[in-house]
Amino acid sequence: MSSSSRVDAPGLGTVQQEVARLAELPPVRAACDWFRSQETPFAQWQLDMASIPAPPFGEMARTEWLKKRFRELGLEDVHSDEVGNVFGIRPGPSRQVVSLSAHIDTVFPAGTPLNVRQQGNRLYGPGVSDNGAGVTALLAIAAALQSAGISPNISILFIGNVGEEGEGDLRGMRHIFSSSRWNDSIRYSVVLDGAGSDTIVAEALGSRRFEVIVRGPGGHSWSDFGAPNPILVLARTLYVFAQTPVPASPKTTFNVGVIRGGTSVNSIPESASMRVDIRSTSMTEMERLEASLRQALELAIDEEARSSERRNPSQRRSSGLSHEVVPIGNRPAGELDANARILKVIRAVDAHLGNAAQIQRASTDANIPMSLGREAIAIGGGGAGGGAHTLQEWFDGSGRELGLKRILLTVLALAGVKE
Numbered sequence: 001m002s003s004s005s006r007v008d009a010p011g012l013g014t015v016q017q018e019v020a021r022l023a024e025l026p027p028v029r030a031a032c033d034w035f036r037s038q039e040t041p042f043a044q045w046q047l048d049m050a051s052i053p054a055p056p057f058g059e060m061a062r063t064e065w066l067k068k069r070f071r072e073l074g075l076e077d078v079h080s081d082e083v084g085n086v087f088g089i090r091p092g093p094s095r096q097v098v099s100l101s102a103h104i105d106t107v108f109p110a111g112t113p114l115n116v117r118q119q120g121n122r123l124y125g126p127g128v129s130d131n132g133a134g135v136t137a138l139l140a141i142a143a144a145l146q147s148a149g150i151s152p153n154i155s156i157l158f159i160g161n162v163g164e165e166g167e168g169d170l171r172g173m174r175h176i177f178s179s180s181r182w183n184d185s186i187r188y189s190v191v192l193d194g195a196g197s198d199t200i201v202a203e204a205l206g207s208r209r210f211e212v213i214v215r216g217p218g219g220h221s222w223s224d225f226g227a228p229n230p231i232l233v234l235a236r237t238l239y240v241f242a243q244t245p246v247p248a249s250p251k252t253t254f255n256v257g258v259i260r261g262g263t264s265v266n267s268i269p270e271s272a273s274m275r276v277d278i279r280s281t282s283m284t285e286m287e288r289l290e291a292s293l294r295q296a297l298e299l300a301i302d303e304e305a306r307s308s309e310r311r312n313p314s315q316r317r318s319s320g321l322s323h324e325v326v327p328i329g330n331r332p333a334g335e336l337d338a339n340a341r342i343l344k345v346i347r348a349v350d351a352h353l354g355n356a357a358q359i360q361r362a363s364t365d366a367n368i369p370m371s372l373g374r375e376a377i378a379i380g381g382g383g384a385g386g387g388a389h390t391l392q393e394w395f396d397g398s399g400r401e402l403g404l405k406r407i408l409l410t411v412l413a414l415a416g417v418k419e
Helices: 003-008 017-023 025-036 039-050 062-071 132-148 171-177 228-239 283-311 341-353 366-369 400-415
Strands: 076-079 088-089 095-101 117-119 120-125 156-162 186-192 197-204 206-215 251-260 271-280 322-331 359-361 375-381 384-386 394-396
Touching: 017 025, 017 095, 017 341, 017 400, 025 400, 039 062, 039 117, 039 132, 062 076, 062 088, 062 156, 062 228, 076 366, 088 132, 095 132, 132 156, 132 186, 132 400, 156 171, 156 271, 171 251, 171 366, 186 341, 197 341, 197 366, 206 228, 206 283, 228 251, 228 283, 228 322, 228 394, 251 283, 251 366, 271 283, 283 322, 322 384, 341 400, 366 375, 375 400
Parallel strands: 095 156, 095 186, 186 375, 197 359
Antiparallel strands: 076 088, 088 156, 117 120, 120 394, 197 375, 206 271, 206 322, 251 271, 384 394
16 A cells, blocks of 8 residues: 555554654665765755856756756656746656745845855855755755655656745746646645755745835926925835834734935935835735835825925925835735644654754745645755855755755655555
8 A cells, every 4th residue: 555545544543653654664764864975966966056146037047957957867857937947757646746846046136246165064155055955955855766766656746946036026936836737736835945954834924015116306406496305205105104003913024125216415316216025924914014005105295295395385386296106026925724734744754853843934935835725835955054145155064864854754755655
């Protein structure tokens, strides 16, 4: 009897017992043992990938690199789609699939000096951990299955997806779950993001991001004094918006991360803009904050128009102000059901390995399937990392073996193994 049928059928033992039985199968033991001797090639994969620039919307070089690796590891139907996602399959007889994915993009803009290097056990460079650790784990699982000759009962779909970071806005995962081929067949989604083995992301942190743009006639600071000033509009908007109350539960936050505008200190700017980030696990709270932002902007526009007339009463005319709020990001919130099978499996695997892990809330590729009511989690690729989203990012491969065993047992408990 296959492990998948043992797990899913009632009365044939607990998930914990099934994970323990699965771990003792000779090919699974061989795969777990194989991890121990492979840190050198794993680190090389990580360094090689981190040396390839992959800014948001510029991941194609990594797409091609990953396709080659997938073919070398014996995956079938290796291909990329129109947005740059990479796919490869370890086939099983079922039409359903368990997806194992890792994003291949970085947060760093084009032209960022990478300076990727190794010093002892540590790897350094932008993106070397986020998501070099996740992609390396993705490859390591494919390699272990090939090395041990493991055939799953449910096909395992390996995905290197684009567009997770920043303004990529999860576009790679959105594309996958808008495709009937994958949306109809993916039963479970395991997302590999960053390093570590001590977390389970089972709650999707939602976010909405906006660029607020204000335009005016502009002018000289002396001769055109009194003309409406877009920067002052933004300042008034922020003053009002920052007073919006936010609940502690569900935790809800807002941030203004970028402000732009103007050409010189003695010029009234023709335009100014700011970028606003709103986050919560509650869609209702995000909608409330968005409404508050828009209301604060409308009030600021009206007040600046009146102030402009007061500053220069002789030039009473239309203020010439215009504004727009442009959505630049929308990550849906969601939460995995406490009784979801994927959650029971990862907890059983952690118990088997003696690994302590905490449920966390975060914004990852798992947001998309979770928001659709699908079973999904995000976990780390093992090892340790730090300095994410900085030029000083690092990864330490010590302890990577535990993380890889955790991923392997989780995927195989979900997919089942042909015995």
